[in-house]
Amino acid sequence: MNDLGRIHRILDANLDRAREGLRVIEEWYRFGLNQSSLAESCKNYRQELARWHRPEFWAARDTAGDVGTELTHPQETQRDDILSLLKANFCRTQEALRVLEEYGKLVDVNLSQAMKQLRYQIYQLESELFANQRQQKLEQAYLYLITMPCPNLFNTVEAALQSGLTLVQYRDKPQTDNNRYEIAQKLCTLCHQYNALFIINDRVDIALAVSADGVHLGQQDMPLPTARKLLGHQRIIGCSTTNPDELERAILGGADYVGVGPVYATPTKAGKPPAGWDYVAYVAQTWHKPWFAIGGIDLSNCETVLGAGVQRIAIVRAIMDAENPGATTQQFLQQLQAK
Numbered sequence: 001m002n003d004l005g006r007i008h009r010i011l012d013a014n015l016d017r018a019r020e021g022l023r024v025i026e027e028w029y030r031f032g033l034n035q036s037s038l039a040e041s042c043k044n045y046r047q048e049l050a051r052w053h054r055p056e057f058w059a060a061r062d063t064a065g066d067v068g069t070e071l072t073h074p075q076e077t078q079r080d081d082i083l084s085l086l087k088a089n090f091c092r093t094q095e096a097l098r099v100l101e102e103y104g105k106l107v108d109v110n111l112s113q114a115m116k117q118l119r120y121q122i123y124q125l126e127s128e129l130f131a132n133q134r135q136q137k138l139e140q141a142y143l144y145l146i147t148m149p150c151p152n153l154f155n156t157v158e159a160a161l162q163s164g165l166t167l168v169q170y171r172d173k174p175q176t177d178n179n180r181y182e183i184a185q186k187l188c189t190l191c192h193q194y195n196a197l198f199i200i201n202d203r204v205d206i207a208l209a210v211s212a213d214g215v216h217l218g219q220q221d222m223p224l225p226t227a228r229k230l231l232g233h234q235r236i237i238g239c240s241t242t243n244p245d246e247l248e249r250a251i252l253g254g255a256d257y258v259g260v261g262p263v264y265a266t267p268t269k270a271g272k273p274p275a276g277w278d279y280v281a282y283v284a285q286t287w288h289k290p291w292f293a294i295g296g297i298d299l300s301n302c303e304t305v306l307g308a309g310v311q312r313i314a315i316v317r318a319i320m321d322a323e324n325p326g327a328t329t330q331q332f333l334q335q336l337q338a339k
């Protein structure tokens with residue numbers, strides 16, 4: 001085989017690779033998310049790749065003589081969750097397109113240009129998927145667990161995740177940065193194993209460092225527009241609010257959700273006065289994205305809170321301090337579902 005034949009062989013393998021990666025992604029859009037327009041985009045990209053697959057590329061195929069068929073990285077045989085599976089297939093597709101773009105330059109400049117364009121389109125698709133995926137999960141979350149430092153932090157969070165919790169915030173004020181980073185990393189992995197969103201309190205840098213799903217910012221934390229610049233639109237930003245002015249700033253800044261409270265005075269946020277039920281009612285009328293009532297909520301007053309127009313709640317002590325955090329999580333979820 002001459003060099004041209006070898007290049008055709010590379011193009012053949014990578015056209016297949018890109019199509020396979022896209023097919024895996026397409027199936028999730030179609031059957032996992034019921035998103036027909038995104039599934040359709042994948043199908044169109046696959047068809048475009050098929051149009052570039054010329055007979056001379058097929059003719060150069062030599063599967064039996066491919067020295068790479070035996071090379072499998074251990075990470076390829078197992079994936080932790082659906083997101084890592086999708087990420088791996090986006091990566092596979094983009095790499096194949098990059099190879100096609102480079103080797104295509106030696107054969108057909110139009111093919112090379114088309115592959116470059118397609119690669120950008122796939123990047124866009126990936127960004128949309130991950131942004132979308134997070135927003136959808138947020139929409140579906142009615143119970144938000146906020147952690148507090150405790151000796152059995154991981155077991156407590158895992159028990160809640162096992163009971164169906166899908167949204168966790170890591171809040172750990174008196175902590176050194178290196179410990180905070182390590183704990184955040186472990187919690188992030190744990191939450192993603194259970195397909196739950198993982199948010200970091202206060203710290204945009206830690207959120208970026210551990211690839212968390214987002215950050216929660218209070219009025220004393222980094223300004224929302226700055227955090228948005230750093231985190232981009234793929235990640236979630238939540239804001240604490242206690243009055244209509246703060247809510248307006250959150251709306252203008254493009255917050256994805258807001259915390260509303262404290263609805264009751266709480267030792268977890270000692271000294272912060274309750275925001276008042278009028279403000280709760282105001283948010284219910286004004287804000288159309290997810291919002292979570294927070295502060296002093298437990299199983300004994302949850303029904304009263306839900307009776308005041310609240311649909312979502314954020315909890316620290318009532319779960320973190322519970323004798324049986326899994327059972328308590330279940331009881332909160334049952335009360336929320338009954339509404």
Ligand SMILES: Cc1ncc(COP(=O)(O)OP(=O)(O)O)c(N)n1
Pocket residue numbers: 144146169171201202216217218219220221238239240241258259260269292294314
């Ligand atoms: C969901 C949610 N709502 C409110 C807060 C409080 O944030 P903040 O006012 O910044 O106070 P700290 O939690 O940082 O003490 C929150 N963390 N989460």
Ligand SMILES: Cc1ncsc1CCOP(=O)(O)O
Pocket residue numbers: 261262263266267268269272294295296297314315316317318
């Ligand atoms: C962080 C925060 N912000 C307003 S109230 C609160 C703490 C809520 O904690 P708890 O659920 O233990 O009352």
Ligand SMILES: [Mg+2]
Pocket residue numbers: 201202216217218219221
């Ligand atoms: Mg804060």
